[in-house]
Amino acid sequence: MMVQLEWYLILAAALFCVGLYGVLVRRNAVAILMGIELMLNAVNINLLAFWRFTEPAAATGQAFAAFVYAVAAAEVAVGLALIVAIYRNRQTVDMDQINLLKW
Amino acid sequence: MDFLRNAIVEIGLWIEGLLINAGLAEPAADVIMTVVGAFVVGFTPLMIVVFLIWMYRKVSARIGGRMGPNSSGTWAGPWGLVQPIADVIKMFTKEDIRPQGIDVIPYNLAPIIIVVAAVMIWAVMPFGPGAEMVGADLNIGIFYVLAFSSAALIAFLMAGWSSNNKYAVVGAFRAVAQLLGYEIPQLLSILIVVMVVSSFVGPQGNPLSLQSIVEAQEGMIFLVVLPLPALVFWLASLAEINARPFELLEAESELVAGVQIEYSAMKWGMFYVGEFMGSVAVSALFATIFLGGWRGPWVDTAPVLGTVWFLLKILFMLNVWTFFQMTLPRLRIDQMLAFNWKFLVPLSLFAICVIGVVNKLIPEGATSWLRSGILLATNVVILLLAWAVLAIGKRRRELRAPAGAGVEVGA
Amino acid sequence: MTQLVLFVIFGAITLAAAIAVVTARNLFHAVLWLLLAFFGVAGLYVLLEAPFFAAAQLFIYMGAIGVLIIYALMLTRGVMRQQVPLVNDQWALVAVLAVALLAVLSWLFLQHTWPTVDQAVGPDSLRTLGEALVDPGRYGFPFEVASVLLVMALIGAVTIVRER
Amino acid sequence: MLEQFTFVGFLFLVALFLGLFMFGVPWLLRLRPRKSSSYKSDPYECGLRPHGEAWVQFKAQYYIFALVFLVFDVEAVFLFPWALAYHHLAFYAVLEGVIFILLLTAALIYVWRKGALEWM
Structure with a gap:
C-alpha cells in the first residue's frame, strides 16, 4: 500500500500545530524560536510532498523548499541575535517580562 | 585465475547463488546480500583503524626516535602486532567512572553518535570499479558525506554540555568553532571539484556521485588538475579530524582533553576510535576525490586490483597525516580561526569564481588534456596571487610594527 | 508496505x-x-x-x-x-485551539481530492532544480534575493550581537 | 532511488549496533567502581575541588562564527544543485552563481572589516 499525499499533509499539519502550541505557550524566547523551527519544517514537508505527488518532473517544490531553508536560517540568525542582545540588557529571556514595547 | 580477477564481486555472486539454490526467493536473497554488504562496509573502517593504531605507533615512534610497540618492555608479538589487541582489551576492561552531576542521556549518547556518524560516511565510498563495489551509489554522493560529518558536531556539544565540567564546556565550544569553520573551505573545494567533474563527464553521469568523480579522473588525477582545491581540502580536513596543527580540541596542555575529559574506559575509547575513523575517512575521501580512488595500472583486466590501489592510497594519505601529526606544533586559537576565515575561506571563494568562469569559457569540444592544462594553469595563477597577497600583507605589517614588537604570525 | x-x-x-x-x-x-x-x-x-x-x-x-x-x-x-513557570497561563486554551486547528486541517485535506499524478521521480530531479534556480525566467531573481537576504541577516545579526 | 537507501538504512543499523556494542560490553561486564567516593566521581579540574557551576558564561564571539557558518552552510544548499548542473548551464547562468558567491564574499568582508572575526 502506498503512502498517500493526505497522510503527509496531516502529519505536517500535526507538526505545525505542535510548533504553534510551543510558540504560543512557552515563556522562554529560545523555546519559542524552536517552535517556529518546527513550523517551518512542517511547511517544508508540505512543499516536498506536493512536489512529489503532483509534479515530480518540475523543480518548483524543491526550489521553494530551498528558499524556505534560506528564510529559516535568516530567521534563526536574527532571532537568536535579538534574544542574546535582550538577555545582555535585561538579564532575562522570559517573554512575559520583556514588555518594553508595551508602553 | 578468472575468479581472482574480480574476486570480491565473484564471492558476492557466489554467496547469493548459494542462497538462491537453498530455496530463497530472489528478493530475499538480495536483502540478505545488502545486509552482508552493510556489515562488510561497516566493519572495514574498524579493521583499518585497528591496523592504523599499530601503524601510527610504529611510524610515530620512528619519527620521534623512540622505540616502537615491539620493544615496550613486554612481549607485544612480532613487530608489536599484538599491541592494538592489548589496547582494545585494556579499553574494554577499564573501570568506568561516572562523574557527579552529569546529564546521563546526552553524556552516554555522545560517543555513540560519534561512532555512528563515522561509520555512515562509508556508505558511498567506491571501493572499486562498478556499481557492485559501492555500498550505495547515491545521487547526492559527496553531499551525503558532508551531511553526516557535520551532524557529528552535535555530539561534541552534547558531550561538553553534559559532562558538568568547565574544561569540557570550553572544549566543546572550541571544538565547534573549529569544526564549523573548517567545514566551509572543505565544502567550497568540493564544489570546485563537482563543477569540474560536471564538465568532464558531460551530460550523462552525476558529478555528485563519488563513483563518477573517480571516473572523471580517467586522463589525469585531480591532484594535478586542481592542486589548489586539493590543498585547501586537505588542510581543512586536518582541522576537521582534529589533527595537528589544528589539534585544539584535545589540547591536553591547556584544556586537559577538551570534551573527552570526563569520559573513561570504553566511552573514551569510542572518542578515540571515532577520531581515528575520521582520519581514515578523510584519507579515503582525499584518495577518491584527488588521487583517483581505485584507479591504477591493470584495473581494467583485474578489477579487484582497484580495491588494492584504493587501500594503498588510503595508507599513503594516512602516512601523510601521521607525518603532519608528529612534526607540527599546535596553533593558537586566534591563529587557527584567522587562518580559516581570513585565508582559506576567501581563497576558496575566489577560486570558485575564477575556476567556474574559466572552465565555462573553455569550448565544449576541447580535449580533456587541454582542459586539464588550462585548469592547472588557472590554479597555479591563483596560488601565486594568494602568495603575493600574503607577502604584501606581511610586508605591510612589518612596516607598521617596528622590529621586535611581537609581529603576528600567520594571521 | x-x-x-x-x-x-x-x-x-x-x-x-x-x-x-x-x-x-x-x-x-x-x-x-x-x-x-x-x-x-x-x-x-x-x-x-x-x-x-x-x-x-x-x-x-x-x-x-x-x-x-x-x-x-x-x-x-x-x-x-x-x-520560572515553563508555560504561560493560556496553555490550556492554546492546546485546545491547536487540536481544533489540526482537526479542521485534517478534515480539509481529506475533503479535497488532490490532483496527484503517479509518476516516478527522475534521476535528474536535482539537476532540474539547479537549472531552474539560475534560470532568469524562473528562480534566477529569487536566487539572488536569497543571497541578499542571507547577507542582510548576517550583517544584522552581527551588528546586534557584537559586544562593544 | 529508494532501493539505494535500503543499504544506507542497513548500514545505519550496523553502525548503531557497533556503537551500542562498544558501549554495552563494558556495561555487561559490570565493570562498576568497586569503591566509590565523592573524590573519585568529582568532575576533574586538575586536582582542585570544582568550584561554581560548569556552565560558565561565554563570549558572543563564538556566536558570530556560528552565524557566518550558518550563512555559508545555507549557501551550499543553493550552490550544490548549481554546481551539479554546471555543464548544462549557459555562461550567464554560471555568472549568476558567481554573483551569488560574490554577494556572500561581500558579507564576509563586511564582517571582517567590522572586526568581528578577530579573536578577542
Missing part, C-alpha cells in the same frame, strides 16, 4: 520528538529533542524521494541551526537556573 512502515516510524519519531520539544523542562533537552525531530523529517524526505533535502536537513538543521540554538542557550545561561 515497507514505505508505509517507514512512514509511520519516521512520522512517530518526528511527532513524539516535537511534542517533547514543547513540553521539555530542560531547554538543552528540548534542543536535543528538536534535533531528533529534524532527523525524523530527514527520514520523511528520503521517503519523498528528495534525498538532497534529507542531507540538507542534517547539514543545515543539525549542523548549523542546532549549534546556533545551543550557543544562544549558553549565552543566555541564566535561564538554566531560573525557576
Whole structure:
C-alpha cells in the first residue's frame, strides 16, 4: 500500500500545530524560536510532498523548499541575535517580562 | 585465475547463488546480500583503524626516535602486532567512572553518535570499479558525506554540555568553532571539484556521485588538475579530524582533553576510535576525490586490483597525516580561526569564481588534456596571487610594527 | 508496505520528538529533542524521494541551526537556573485551539481530492532544480534575493550581537 | 532511488549496533567502581575541588562564527544543485552563481572589516 499525499499533509499539519502550541505557550524566547523551527519544517514537508505527488518532473517544490531553508536560517540568525542582545540588557529571556514595547 | 580477477564481486555472486539454490526467493536473497554488504562496509573502517593504531605507533615512534610497540618492555608479538589487541582489551576492561552531576542521556549518547556518524560516511565510498563495489551509489554522493560529518558536531556539544565540567564546556565550544569553520573551505573545494567533474563527464553521469568523480579522473588525477582545491581540502580536513596543527580540541596542555575529559574506559575509547575513523575517512575521501580512488595500472583486466590501489592510497594519505601529526606544533586559537576565515575561506571563494568562469569559457569540444592544462594553469595563477597577497600583507605589517614588537604570525 | 512502515516510524519519531520539544523542562533537552525531530523529517524526505533535502536537513538543521540554538542557550545561561513557570497561563486554551486547528486541517485535506499524478521521480530531479534556480525566467531573481537576504541577516545579526 | 537507501538504512543499523556494542560490553561486564567516593566521581579540574557551576558564561564571539557558518552552510544548499548542473548551464547562468558567491564574499568582508572575526 502506498503512502498517500493526505497522510503527509496531516502529519505536517500535526507538526505545525505542535510548533504553534510551543510558540504560543512557552515563556522562554529560545523555546519559542524552536517552535517556529518546527513550523517551518512542517511547511517544508508540505512543499516536498506536493512536489512529489503532483509534479515530480518540475523543480518548483524543491526550489521553494530551498528558499524556505534560506528564510529559516535568516530567521534563526536574527532571532537568536535579538534574544542574546535582550538577555545582555535585561538579564532575562522570559517573554512575559520583556514588555518594553508595551508602553 | 578468472575468479581472482574480480574476486570480491565473484564471492558476492557466489554467496547469493548459494542462497538462491537453498530455496530463497530472489528478493530475499538480495536483502540478505545488502545486509552482508552493510556489515562488510561497516566493519572495514574498524579493521583499518585497528591496523592504523599499530601503524601510527610504529611510524610515530620512528619519527620521534623512540622505540616502537615491539620493544615496550613486554612481549607485544612480532613487530608489536599484538599491541592494538592489548589496547582494545585494556579499553574494554577499564573501570568506568561516572562523574557527579552529569546529564546521563546526552553524556552516554555522545560517543555513540560519534561512532555512528563515522561509520555512515562509508556508505558511498567506491571501493572499486562498478556499481557492485559501492555500498550505495547515491545521487547526492559527496553531499551525503558532508551531511553526516557535520551532524557529528552535535555530539561534541552534547558531550561538553553534559559532562558538568568547565574544561569540557570550553572544549566543546572550541571544538565547534573549529569544526564549523573548517567545514566551509572543505565544502567550497568540493564544489570546485563537482563543477569540474560536471564538465568532464558531460551530460550523462552525476558529478555528485563519488563513483563518477573517480571516473572523471580517467586522463589525469585531480591532484594535478586542481592542486589548489586539493590543498585547501586537505588542510581543512586536518582541522576537521582534529589533527595537528589544528589539534585544539584535545589540547591536553591547556584544556586537559577538551570534551573527552570526563569520559573513561570504553566511552573514551569510542572518542578515540571515532577520531581515528575520521582520519581514515578523510584519507579515503582525499584518495577518491584527488588521487583517483581505485584507479591504477591493470584495473581494467583485474578489477579487484582497484580495491588494492584504493587501500594503498588510503595508507599513503594516512602516512601523510601521521607525518603532519608528529612534526607540527599546535596553533593558537586566534591563529587557527584567522587562518580559516581570513585565508582559506576567501581563497576558496575566489577560486570558485575564477575556476567556474574559466572552465565555462573553455569550448565544449576541447580535449580533456587541454582542459586539464588550462585548469592547472588557472590554479597555479591563483596560488601565486594568494602568495603575493600574503607577502604584501606581511610586508605591510612589518612596516607598521617596528622590529621586535611581537609581529603576528600567520594571521 | 515497507514505505508505509517507514512512514509511520519516521512520522512517530518526528511527532513524539516535537511534542517533547514543547513540553521539555530542560531547554538543552528540548534542543536535543528538536534535533531528533529534524532527523525524523530527514527520514520523511528520503521517503519523498528528495534525498538532497534529507542531507540538507542534517547539514543545515543539525549542523548549523542546532549549534546556533545551543550557543544562544549558553549565552543566555541564566535561564538554566531560573525557576520560572515553563508555560504561560493560556496553555490550556492554546492546546485546545491547536487540536481544533489540526482537526479542521485534517478534515480539509481529506475533503479535497488532490490532483496527484503517479509518476516516478527522475534521476535528474536535482539537476532540474539547479537549472531552474539560475534560470532568469524562473528562480534566477529569487536566487539572488536569497543571497541578499542571507547577507542582510548576517550583517544584522552581527551588528546586534557584537559586544562593544 | 529508494532501493539505494535500503543499504544506507542497513548500514545505519550496523553502525548503531557497533556503537551500542562498544558501549554495552563494558556495561555487561559490570565493570562498576568497586569503591566509590565523592573524590573519585568529582568532575576533574586538575586536582582542585570544582568550584561554581560548569556552565560558565561565554563570549558572543563564538556566536558570530556560528552565524557566518550558518550563512555559508545555507549557501551550499543553493550552490550544490548549481554546481551539479554546471555543464548544462549557459555562461550567464554560471555568472549568476558567481554573483551569488560574490554577494556572500561581500558579507564576509563586511564582517571582517567590522572586526568581528578577530579573536578577542
